[in-house]
Amino acid sequence: xxxxxxxxxxxxxxxxxxxxxxxxxxxxxxxxxxxxxxxxxxxxxxxxxxxxxxxxxxxxxxxxxxxxxxxxxxxxxxxxxxxxxxxxxxxxxxxxxxxxxxxxxxxxxxxxxxxxxxxxxxxxxxxxxxxxxxxxxxxxxxxxxxxxxxxxxxxxxxxxxxxxxxxxxxxxxxxxxxxxxxxxxxxxxxxxxxxxxxxxxxxxxxxxxxxxxxxxxxxxxxxxxxxxxxxxxxxxxxxxxxxxxxxxxxxxxxxxxxxxxxxxxxxxxxxxxxxxxxxxxxxxxxxxxxxxxxxxxxxxxxxxxx
Amino acid sequence: xxxxxxxxxxxxxxxxxxxxxxxxxxxxxxxxxxxxxxxxxxxxxxxxxxxxxxxxxxxxxxxxxxxxxxxxxxxxxxxxxxxxxxxxxxxxxxxxxxxxxxxxxxxxxxxxxxxxxxxxxxxxxxxxxxxxxxxxxxxxxxxxxxxxxxxxxxxxxxxxxxxxxxxxxxxxxxxxxxxxxxxxxxxxxxxxxxxxxxxxxxxxxxxxxxxxxxxxxxxxxxxxxxxxxxxxxxxxxxxxxxxxxxxxxxxxxxxxxxxxxxxxxxxxxxxxxxxxxxxxxxxxxxxxxxxxxxxxxxxxxxxxxxxxxxxxxxxxxxxxxxxxxxxxxxxxxxxxxxxxxxxxxxxxxxxxxxxxxxxxxxxxxxxxxxxxxxxxxxxxxxxxxxxxxxxxxxxxxxxxxxxxxxxxxxxxxxxxxxxxxxxxxxxxxxxxxxxxxxxxxxxxxxxxxxxxxxxxxxxxxxxxxxxxxxxxxxxxxxxxxxxxxxxxxxxxxxxxxxxxxxxxxxxxxxxxxxxxxxxxxxxxxxxxxxxxxxxxxxxxxxxxxxxxxxxxxxxxxxxxxxxxxxxxxxxxxxxxxxxxxxxxxxxxxxxxxxxxxxxxxxxxxxxxxxxxxxxxxxxxxxxx
Numbered sequence: 001x002x003x004x005x006x007x008x009x010x011x012x013x014x015x016x017x018x019x020x021x022x023x024x025x026x027x028x029x030x031x032x033x034x035x036x037x038x039x040x041x042x043x044x045x046x047x048x049x050x051x052x053x054x055x056x057x058x059x060x061x062x063x064x065x066x067x068x069x070x071x072x073x074x075x076x077x078x079x080x081x082x083x084x085x086x087x088x089x090x091x092x093x094x095x096x097x098x099x100x101x102x103x104x105x106x107x108x109x110x111x112x113x114x115x116x117x118x119x120x121x122x123x124x125x126x127x128x129x130x131x132x133x134x135x136x137x138x139x140x141x142x143x144x145x146x147x148x149x150x151x152x153x154x155x156x157x158x159x160x161x162x163x164x165x166x167x168x169x170x171x172x173x174x175x176x177x178x179x180x181x182x183x184x185x186x187x188x189x190x191x192x193x194x195x196x197x198x199x200x201x202x203x204x205x206x207x208x209x210x211x212x213x214x215x216x217x218x219x220x221x222x223x224x225x226x227x228x229x230x231x232x233x234x235x236x237x238x239x240x241x242x243x244x245x246x247x248x249x250x251x252x253x254x255x256x257x258x259x260x261x262x263x264x265x266x267x268x269x270x271x272x273x274x275x276x277x278x279x280x281x282x283x284x285x286x287x288x289x290x291x292x293x294x295x296x297x298x299x300x301x302x303x304x305x306x
Numbered sequence: 307x308x309x310x311x312x313x314x315x316x317x318x319x320x321x322x323x324x325x326x327x328x329x330x331x332x333x334x335x336x337x338x339x340x341x342x343x344x345x346x347x348x349x350x351x352x353x354x355x356x357x358x359x360x361x362x363x364x365x366x367x368x369x370x371x372x373x374x375x376x377x378x379x380x381x382x383x384x385x386x387x388x389x390x391x392x393x394x395x396x397x398x399x400x401x402x403x404x405x406x407x408x409x410x411x412x413x414x415x416x417x418x419x420x421x422x423x424x425x426x427x428x429x430x431x432x433x434x435x436x437x438x439x440x441x442x443x444x445x446x447x448x449x450x451x452x453x454x455x456x457x458x459x460x461x462x463x464x465x466x467x468x469x470x471x472x473x474x475x476x477x478x479x480x481x482x483x484x485x486x487x488x489x490x491x492x493x494x495x496x497x498x499x500x501x502x503x504x505x506x507x508x509x510x511x512x513x514x515x516x517x518x519x520x521x522x523x524x525x526x527x528x529x530x531x532x533x534x535x536x537x538x539x540x541x542x543x544x545x546x547x548x549x550x551x552x553x554x555x556x557x558x559x560x561x562x563x564x565x566x567x568x569x570x571x572x573x574x575x576x577x578x579x580x581x582x583x584x585x586x587x588x589x590x591x592x593x594x595x596x597x598x599x600x601x602x603x604x605x606x607x608x609x610x611x612x613x614x615x616x617x618x619x620x621x622x623x624x625x626x627x628x629x630x631x632x633x634x635x636x637x638x639x640x641x642x643x644x645x646x647x648x649x650x651x652x653x654x655x656x657x658x659x660x661x662x663x664x665x666x667x668x669x670x671x672x673x674x675x676x677x678x679x680x681x682x683x684x685x686x687x688x689x690x691x692x693x694x695x696x697x698x699x700x701x702x703x704x705x706x707x708x709x710x711x712x713x714x715x716x717x718x719x720x721x722x723x724x725x726x727x728x729x730x731x732x733x734x735x736x737x738x739x740x741x742x743x744x745x746x747x748x749x750x751x752x753x754x755x756x757x758x759x760x761x762x763x764x765x766x767x768x769x770x771x772x773x774x775x776x777x778x779x780x781x782x783x784x785x786x787x788x789x790x791x792x793x794x795x796x797x798x799x800x801x802x803x804x805x806x807x808x809x810x811x812x813x814x815x816x817x818x819x820x821x822x823x824x825x826x827x828x829x830x831x832x833x834x835x836x837x838x839x840x841x842x843x844x845x846x847x848x849x850x851x852x853x854x855x856x857x858x859x860x861x862x863x864x865x866x867x868x869x870x871x872x873x874x875x876x877x878x879x880x881x882x883x884x885x886x887x888x889x890x891x892x893x894x895x896x897x898x899x900x901x902x903x904x905x906x907x908x909x910x911x912x913x914x915x916x917x918x919x920x921x922x923x924x925x926x927x928x929x930x
Contacts (some may be wrong), residue, residue: 034800040808040838044457045443052439082351083582153827155643163639166605168335249619251629255605268801
């Protein structure tokens with residue numbers, strides 16, 4: 001077990017290093033810089049500017065400087081949000097994206113699991129067809145379209161929620177819904193498939209034959225097996241919710257990591273963009289890692305080789 | 307154990323979600339602001355010296371006050387608003403003496419301190435210091451020797467200041483290390499090093515310095531060797547009198563003194579907290595109408611009225627929220643639901659709908675008016691065909707600009723036949739030729755391309771944007787139709803586009819210019835030979851001379867006449883083709899008072915207000 005965790009951590013370090021190097025090269029090979037403006041600067045002023053932000057050093061030196069910063073978790077000053085360090089930006093943005101993500105995912109799980117179980121139990125009935133059609137549509141529609149539709153419906157037609165912004169619970173509902181909807185749809189389908197497979201197993205028939213009420217059969221016996229695909233989907237889902245919030249955050253003007261990421265890339269905020277790539281990589285890797293670990297608890301058939 | 311965990315899992319998950327839900331819903335809502343506006347983007351900084359954009363301007367105008375202020379309607383510089391209560395100018399128009407008002411003060415929110423003339427000298431020294439890397443440093447180049455100090459050029463015979471390697475805080479530029487003053491006696495360049503050795507005559511005799519931390523024997527390490535700031539034309543004559551000496555008479559200088567990057571900053575606070583520490587709301591010491599309550603990145607800056615501001619009685623709004631909304635559709639949604647009082651931009655696709663919507667109403671929330679901005683095409687005059695003046699004129703003659711403004715842009719933009727936009731008092735514009743297909747063909751033939759025979763395929767380059775593409779397509783079609791020439795389109799992402807333009811790797815490129823101040827010079831001086839913003843390869847001795855003469859001319863009327871001559875030349879030789887003048891895209895709630903659609907599209911918050919009675923009437927009405 002310990003060996004497994006250690007091996008994974010070493011791979012994580014290697015992955016982060018590779019991601020760092022590739023994004024550094026990509027970032028520096030794109031023309032333009034943080035000072036790109038329609039107003040061209042005189043060479044002297046440009047020189048002052050590059051000296052201040054260390055952009056006048058040879059590329060290889062910049063690479064090692066930044067790598068050292070990254071390793072020591074001191075990510076330096078943002079080149080665009082000049083009054084802030086990258087750490088400050090992330091400290092402000094991460095909780096916001098995390099809140100949005102958790103709410104979106106909770107919503108996706110509750111809705112997805114419920115409809116999935118109901119569909120499986122009523123296989124072939126109207127309920128099943130109805131839920132699964134909605135789920136199919138939900139998977140097919142990108143989240144920004146869902147966002148636009150919810151804005152038209154719940155902001156303009158029925159004035160229930162604010163159009164955008166951050167700061168109160170009512171600001172959370174629409175973006176969390178738009179963000180979570182495709183995941184809810186996917187979880188519903190996964191749950192249904194898992195349930196159907198489990199429900200046809202012998203031990204379920206035994207449980208039923210013992211005279212257990214349906215809810216007990218479902219909860220004590222079926223759901224545990226059926227939920228495994230959902231759990232393994234949670235890793236990518238959490239990562240997806242966090243990275244997929246980029247567009248949603250823009251539409252609803254939410255000051256999370258996604259907004260920082262888009263703007264950092266567009267405005268050539270080298271330090272911030274690089275750091276966010278690393279943060280996202282760490283998140284993705286950790287989530288997948290945790291899911292793998294959780295298998296040992298959830299599925300007795302899975303054993304981690306030591 | 308594992309089995310129990312398995313059974314518990316759904317419950318643990320459920321509890322986790324509930325906890326998250328409760329946590330998320332326990333947010334404290336902010337108390338509402340009196341006035342909220344969208345600011346297009348998150349600002350780069352609240353340090354006046356290092357910012358350049360309009361969104362930054364809106365914030366800086368709110369928290370700092372420059373030497374002069376300006377009238378929000380006419381934009382005329384005025385002592386009614388700024389730190390100075392009066393000014394005098396010498397007969398040759400090169401020495402300005404400003405008297406500071408006693409009431410103007412610095413504040414940290416609790417205590418106050420008077421603003422003294424030395425604050426301006428120090429702030430501008432900081433702005434011009436090479437290590438500050440101010441992009442707008444050139445706004446101070448009109449001041450004598452300011453550019454020398456900023457660019458770090460030192461020549462033999464110059465008075466110099468040497469900063470030793472002993473800064474109290476090594477990572478901060480201010481406070482500076484020990485400064486020695488003297489005269490540069492000689493400069494020796496070295497074979498195997500970029501750093502030269504400067505011999506400087508100081509009070510303690512001749513000494514040798516090098517800009518390097520580890521000097522060789524007999525040489526002293528210097529952090530900086532700069533032109534002596536004591537010889538730059540900014541002098542505090544006493545606590546309340548500031549004297550500024552300019553290189554040339556500069557008629558727009560007072561307007562410049564009202565420009566936000568030139569606002570003073572508090573020396574004590576900067577030397578104590580350093581950069582960026584001094585920009586944090588808790589450390590901020592400022593002199594403007596508002597103070598920053600808090601700043602949440604890419605969300606909002608909340609301003610509260612500065613209770614120590616000398617004009618506080620005239621400032622109406624108590625709490626103001628500045629939202630960093632990037633997406634114009636989002637800001638329009640917020641406006642339409644009444645959460646925004648003003649948005650400086652609307653989505654291009656919504657313009658026709660909005661125009662129609664407010665057409666017949668008494669109050670026009672959306673009412674685009676021209677301001678000082680020109681959308682134009684630049685022609686690469688080093689290109690084999692475009693180097694011929696007749697070809698450039700033919701391209702202009704073949705353009706039906708009215709079609710572009712009526713069918714494509716649609717917000718009431720005005721077709722441009724001069725480069726300098728209309729509206730500058732005292733200036734008569736010079737015009738290029740109007741749409742004339744016959745003459746265009748003739749000129750093209752005269753240039754050696756009858757019926758476009760032998761004319762190379764040219765390419766229009768623009769930065770990726772839907773609106774720029776539509777315009778380029780229309781122009782492509784017009785040139786094909788009228789002249790029979792083949793035109794390709796190429797779009798590039800912003801950074802690449804700027805590089806391509808700068809390196810003259812284009813044929814025809816889309817460009818735009820917004821005036822820095824209300825004067826034709828801000829448009830015309832960029833086309834001097836090798837100007838950074840010329841970028842067309844065009845060079846004309848006569849033109850350079852006009853711009854130079856205008857700079858030195860004392861008589862305002864004559865100066866305008868010279869600039870007019872320069873524009874005549876520019877419009878005759880056509881290194882650029884003006885296409886249209888910009889209009890503002892502000893959308894403002896009917897109950898907002900003090901909002902003027904002016905030439906520079908600037909609207910300092912301190913002049914705005916809300917008509918509460920009217921607001922009550924408009925809420926939930928269909929007017930929005």
